[in-house]
Amino acid sequence: MAKALIIGAGGVAGVTVHKCVQNSEVFEEICIASRTKQKCDDLKAKLDGQGCKISTAQVDANNVAELVALINEFQPDIVINLALPYQDLTIMDACLETKTHYLDTANYEPEDTAKFEYKWQWEYREKFEKAGITAILGSGFDPGVTGVFSAYAQKHYFDEINYIDILDCNAGDHGYPFATNFNPEINIREVSANGSYWENGDWVETAPMEIKKAYDFPEVGPKDMYLLHHEELESLALNIKGIKRIRFFMTFGESYLTHLKCLENVGMTSIEPIMYEGKEIIPLQFLKAVLPDPASLGPRTKGKTNIGCIYRGKKDGKDVNYYVYNVCDHEACYAEVGSQAVSYTTGVPAMIGAMLVVNGEWNKPGVHNVEELNPDPFMDALNTWGLPWVEDFNPTLVSE
């Protein structure tokens, strides 16, 4: 029986809270903390009495002293960090000071550079090891389940994995000509950044959306997908044996991309303020105010996501192709936890990772990416907790 402190109260946190409440055999008590306590109270009001005990707190995740005080008061076994990526290091510092396990779903990035790299968090390895506590990095879906899939493939089906393609398909339709599934600012920044993939020991950089492939996704159908940089490429390139190339693809509709391009062209995605009636306004912030609130998409999104990995390598000298994926239905997710599949697929693995740390299976002092740990109990838990996976040893490959 464990206590978890969940920091954050957005869409993903809502899912993780639901799942902890469902899993009250493991999570006896949770505390939901965020800058806006009202959001935590709203979540508590929805779920109180349905499973574990819930408390709430106000906390500024940029402030180590505040975090330490909250941890000392609540005495959690683990801190589940679902706050902003800018806040990973302050939360890790607070965990170190209080000797509390740590887990997150997205790697640290400095607020001003938008660089996705693990180096800042990997520098905490020795400190966590010496403190005898575990930090699990990136336990969402991608990163997260994609790393667990990779460890599972390596453990059971391959002597060496030479090629990995991670395919993230969201075929959800919210009925708006254009809207973003999460904060438009972060969404638009991701899409307009250069792409990159890892090949033969080096990064290969591409122009934004330069590489486009068609893929016929099981249970979803054919979609266009684009090569993006994604953070798990960095850790998988180190942790998977024999790897020659890893790529990450995400689907975007033609219409989504056209709208984005037009908005960019006219200057509506700019973060340079303009003067409007004597006041500085940032066009992207104004656009965000005009677009539908991402939280409003949940009840109206139909369709499915399909996220998975295709592996190519050798076992006993023979070629092996292996595709493992999860299909998630937006409406079913919303019916179950009040969030659509994009939040669901991230929030469920956060609960699972935390469960494995507190029940001892993933309790290994230090700082770890998920693929460094035993994938088997995580894979079992995915089936139990709402993200069942499908295996295919004869998949369609991504075209070269």
Place this chain on the structure above:
Amino acid sequence: MAKALIIGAGGVAGVTVHKCVQNSEVFEEICIASRTKQKCDDLKAKLDGQGCKISTAQVDANNVAELVALINEFQPDIVINLALPYQDLTIMDACLETKTHYLDTANYEPEDTAKFEYKWQWEYREKFEKAGITAILGSGFDPGVTGVFSAYAQKHYFDEINYIDILDCNAGDHGYPFATNFNPEINIREVSANGSYWENGDWVETAPMEIKKAYDFPEVGPKDMYLLHHEELESLALNIKGIKRIRFFMTFGESYLTHLKCLENVGMTSIEPIMYEGKEIIPLQFLKAVLPDPASLGPRTKGKTNIGCIYRGKKDGKDVNYYVYNVCDHEACYAEVGSQAVSYTTGVPAMIGAMLVVNGEWNKPGVHNVEELNPDPFMDALNTWGLPWVEDFNPTLVSE
């Protein structure tokens, strides 16, 4: 030798002022008046001493008493109205009260309905006739030159004109992915309105941009053009003998339309205010602030306009096809008068129409559309004052 009061100081007024200054044999003195006197002073500063005498004034064109006072003070022979279409009636009232000739380039529309109709101005016919003064409606290019072309065709080449297609092509390139040539609010409203054309005594309404045709414009090349409603259809349907159908087409680039559609889709063209940081902001107004200022396009626009009319009818029992058009070069216009061709093609005919009223050729008490008057001196003046026209008796027709 005459005096003209020019109301307005925007792009078109700038051209008309330049042309009056060039034509100081007719225009001995002009007064430029607008709400913002500084704009008038700027125009005066550019042109002072180059031709006619120039004075400036501040005036609110919505205010009949102010207009009357200004007219009484300056004692013009004609008022050239280049203000907003909402202000046509107040300026006509002031002309009636002071018995001064009147000319405009766009018909009155109530500010709240965006209805383009002549009826409000036609109701002044008897009053102007009784006062012994002339009002010329729509003496720009379209309406304006398109009406003069029609009167000229009827007078010289046809017994009856059965079909008119008015083709307005702007092949100017300002180098921006998206910008509007004049006030984005009016531009966007025009494009998103239903289209209509006149056929067999009735209006046929179309969805916005429903009818698209390709046409290979002389000196410009092939362009896509779209059927729009345009105000001269209403008067030409009445004034041209034997008419069965009149249509108006305007060219728009694929990219322009895509950008417009996307902006519309996300709500950026809406005139419903949204709350932004505690303040009401109209998205279209904010978009206008983000887009390039139309006035800034002049120095960077390259390419040509081609505006003209294709007539089909009978003369002495034989079929006649006749195309008459003007080609105007954006850079040449800018070099001559500091405005690109869209303003130039409207501002030059305003000066010509005013010249014909004050020299007596178009002095005919009442309220008239241009095609009701003798086209010959106007056609001569077009060649003299920068808008030479080309005739083609074997033109490519618009596809049915």
